[in-house]
Amino acid sequence: MPGMTDQPTPAEEPLPNRQIPFSEAFREFIPQGWAPYPTEPPAELAAAGPAALRRRALAEAFPGERLVIPAGGLKPRANDTDYRFRPHSAFAWLTGLGSDREPDAVLVIEPTDSGHEATLYFKPRAPRTDPEFYADSRYGEMWVGTRESLAEMTALTGISCAPISELDGALGKNLSATAVRLLREADEAVTGRLTTLRAEAGVDAAAAVERDEQFLVALSEARLVKDDFELDQLRQACADTAVGFEAVIADLPEAVRRGRGERWVEGIFGLHARHLANAVGYDTIAASGDHANTLHWIRNDGDIRDGDVLLLDAGVEVESLYTADITRTLPVSGRFSPTQRKVYEAVQAAQAAGIAAARPGNRFSDVHKAAVAVIAQHLEAWGLLPVSAAESLDPEQGGHHRRWMVHGTSHHLGLDVHDCAQARQENYRDAELQPGMVITVEPGLYFKATDLLVPEEFRGIGVRIEDDVVITADGCEILSDALPRDPDAVEAWMAGIWARPAGS
DSSP states (O other): OOOOOGGGGOOOOTTOOSSSSOOHHHHHHHOOOOOOOOOSSOOTTTTTHHHHHHHHHHHHSSTEEEEEEEEOOOOOEEEEEOOOOOOOOHHHHOOOOTTTOOOOEEEEEEEETTEEEEEEEOOOOOTTTHHHHOOOTOHHHHOOOOOOHHHHHHHSSSSSSGGGGHHHHHHHHHTTTOOOOEEGGOHHHHHHHHHHHHHHHOOHHHHHHEEEEEEHHHHHHHSOOOOOHHHHHHHHHHHHHHHHHHHHHHHHHHEEEEEEEHHHHHHHHHHHHHSSSSSESSSOOOGGGHHHHHHGGGOOOOOOTTSEEEEEEEEEEEEEEOOEEEEEEEETTSSHHHHHHHHHHHHHHHHHHHHOOOOSSBBHHHHHHHHHHHHHHHHTTOOOOSHHHHHHOTTTTTGGGGGGGSSSSSSSSSSSSTTTSSSSSGGGSBOOOOOTOEEEOOEEEEOOOTTTTTTGGGTTTTEOOOOEEEOSSSSSSETTSSSSOSSHHHHHHHHHHHHSSSSO
């Protein structure tokens, strides 16, 4: 990464982070001799059409109101370096912009006499004669590459575009007479600016915040049922994730040989996620041995040893930002031990019960109830529960089985790995499943090495099996079905991968 010391001094230009001045000769020379920008507009994004329909539906839900959805800004990682940018999911959903687009942009859906009109405010590229071209590390073409012009961004998104410098005027227009809803959590700077403008216009602050909070919930709930474009993106994410899992299996002997194999597994999967798509959808869990019993093990600094199982919870995020979320528990040697298979088959049976319950008319919570009932029955049969399975499943007096499966079985999936998280209880956990909803089904059993209440042979074994399913008219479709779940099939899958010629 270029050093920040290549920027000019504060006395020279009204730009941030300047240190080394540029001479007048450089300023005259730098704009010369560049090829012209393309004259043909870029092709419209595949997500632009579906996003337009979503904007229309959202606007119809809030007639006469101004809706403000920021993308968010860059976040410092350390000192003057930033994390790779990812827009807020609601912004991506309503604009079709994925990947790392578009920091500091704001979508404004404005009420009109005939309905609503959307405008995307962003920072278009500056001409090469402008100091921004060579001296601005956030927007400059020499620093971050060629950015779109207003016309090019309009062609990409199908949205009218305006420079971000005009945003304040759009936010403050008729503010005393126009109700505004803001996605507050997306961008603190935009929230601060609108708060000031509201105060200047005499807008009731408490009522404004309440409207904003309702808007956050509405944006989350609007994504509960996926459209056809979203389902295709999730299918692709699952297909790409399957490629990453196979690559991990192919290199698993090398992960064992090298030591610190969890990092090796994380790296192999991340390589394929970046090569095939945008990135990983969340930090990969590559948990071998007893680490599999730490639910969110992302340190991934342990060895992988023959005789252990590897719990790999990973998902590819495609360029449109939809992500898979899949877990497989793999025998490192290629064969489950009898005890590992015993635990694995219990989890597999629980998952099968959960998938069977994932159908329209059932409640979201029914998936969990079906899966944990099987978990509790196995724990009772093994003599681990201090009460019967039925007593353990009692929501008021029970819960003993949760010692070995503390988490829920499902969550919604989409642009966020835990999608629609701000939805109300009655529209999420207590809601009926509808066709187009995408959820995970992921029961597990976790026997920590330090758990003295389980037989010694169980200690250190952790198993989770997770698949992504879309609710259909008469049941569900398993989007991640390309990855085997049956223990015999898992062993055959691994053996088949290892039998392939090197490099195939």
